[in-house]
Amino acid sequence: MFSVIKHPLVTGLRRMFILVSPNETSFEKLEDVPNYVDEAVPYFIALIIMEWSVLYLRGGNLPRLNDSLSSLSHGLLSLLHSLLFRSTELAAFMWAYTHFNIITLPWNNPITWFTCLLAVDFAYYWVHRFGHEVNFMWAGHQTHHNSEDFNLSTALRQSFAHRYSNWVFYVPLALFLPPSIFLVHNQFNLIYQFWVHTETIGKLGPLEWILSTPSHHRVHHGRNPYCIDKNYGGVFIIWDxxxxxxxxxxxxxxVVYGLVHNINSWEPVYAQLHHFIYVIKTAWNIDGLSNKLSVIFKGPGWSPGKPRLGCVEDIPQVEPSPVKYDSNISVWKAIYIWTHFLILLLFWQPGLSMHKQILSTSYLSMNIAYIVFTLFVFGCMYDKRSYSDELEMIRSVIFVVAWQLGATMPVSGTICGLYLASAVCWVAVVALNKTAVKNKEK
Structure with missing residues (x-):
């Protein structure tokens, strides 16, 4: 019944909420399945702008720029990773389908479509639950939870590592589901979850009994004791x-958001990796093979003598309005960071994605490494680390040199000029800072 509205803009919006018919989203061949996630990006941006507008009109607190940049940086890291590596979930599904498929439901049957909708979300429930209850999986998933704010940009705060364990839970579906329909619903399951990351929508009445809603997901992201390890459903709350x-x-x-022990940093590379480092160090230092394995495979709250998931009483109580980690940088520096970040987000990464089939692996890797370094530097600048100015000087100079050598993505003369001016300015800033330090010492 939803397919009667054919306008492309409306169709894209309907996909956000899976308000589509089996006929318009069923495909026989895997290569015919659209990249619904990429097509949804403009809608993500539009909804983020709409959320900001609603908050402004209500007189509420707008999302913090440092937190929003951190969330977008994590989303960009996840996109960059997918440029170099195939979808682990799809690759594993195809392997299992080729070797172990028992019966394939007809791809063009609506029953197959609805079966896959439920089956993918059921598998996601267990992906998500194990992501909280198994420490090495939590090391990847915690990235999505390390914001102390909760808004639509938080949905983009994704881990590059979590996908390497997710595939295990989807493989059984290859016994009976066609790959093309699995790919459709694997994307829809992800897209649907974008809109539930908001405080601007209240409770939704009877829908709360069936669907995962913003109210349910606010609880999931909370660090209040009653919120821990709750509401894992992606599309449906019935599994919970x-x-x-x-x-x-x-x-x-x-609801108070964030991790039980917040990391207090805007730097995205550290935010992605810090719990992996903690798990490795803890497993290395603890005595006994059984304890070492427990550190890896039991819950994040486990320690010797405690239950698998730890003790609820160990979770610290939270203040109703806790002081969030924050850092105030100058207006000009914030404008500078966002200008350069938007260049990466709107021009550089899309250029790499568009031309990845014709780019060499080394060229692609160098550009991705530079973007990752850029995100690291911007995080350091927002953290006000003492060496951040030097890092930004190095980053700007690297671009100018790489541009001269033809090692960067082709960009406009305006962008090249901006980087050249940035390099000159930061060389001057660093030189002046060093001179000021020397004069102060004298």
């Missing part, structure tokens, strides 16, 4: 109700 992991939002207790 069936398996005892459901918790409703409490009107009398405001």
């Amino acid at each position: 109700r069936l398996f005892g992991t459901f918790e409703g939002e409490k009107d009398e207790e405001k």
Whole structure:
């Protein structure tokens, strides 16, 4: 019934909420399946702008620029990773389908489409639940939870590593589902979850019994004791109700977001990797093979003598309005960071994605490494680290040199001029800072 509205803009919006018919989103061949995630990006941006507008009109607090940049940086890291490596989930599914498929449901049957919708979300429930209950999987998934804010940009805060364990839970579906329909719903499952990351939408009445909603997902992102390890469903909340992991939002207790122990940094590379480092160090230092394996495979809250998932009483109580990690940088530096970040987001990364089939692996890798370094530097600048000016000087000079050598993506003369001016300015800033330090020492 939804397919009667054929306008492309409306069709794209309907996909965000899976308000599409099986006929318009069923494909026989894998290569015919559209890249729905890439096509949804303009809608992500439009909805983020709409959320900002609603918050402004309501007189509420707007999303913080440092937190928003951090979320977008994580999303960009995830996109960059996919430029070099195939989808692990799809690759594993295809391998299992080739070797172990028992019966393939007809790709053009609506029953197959709805079966896949439920099956993919059921598998996602367990992906998500194990991502919280198994420490090495939490090391990847914690990236999505390390924001102390909760808005639509938080949905883009993704881990590059979590996908390397997700595939295990989707492989059984290859026993009976056609790959093309699996790919459709694997994308829809991800796209749907974007809109539930917001505080601007309240409870949705009867829909709360069936669907995963913003209210349910606010609880999931909370670090209040009652919120921990709850509401894992992607599209449907029915799995949480069936398996005892459901918790409703409490009107009398405001949800406080973030990790139990926040990392207090805007630097995205550290945010992606810090818990992996913690798990490795803890497993290395603890005595006994059983304890070492428990550190890896039991919950993040486990320690010797405690239950698999740790003890609820160990979770610290939170203040209703806790002080969030923040750092105030000058207006001109914030404008500078966002200008250069938008160049990466709107021109550089899309250029790499568009031309990746004709670019050499070494060329692609060098450009990706430079973008990752850029995100690291911008995080350091927002963290106000003492060496951030020197890092930005190095980053700007590297671009100018690489541009002269033809090692960067082709960009406009305006962008090249901006980088050249940036390099000159930062060389001057660093030189003046060093002179000021020497004069102060004298």
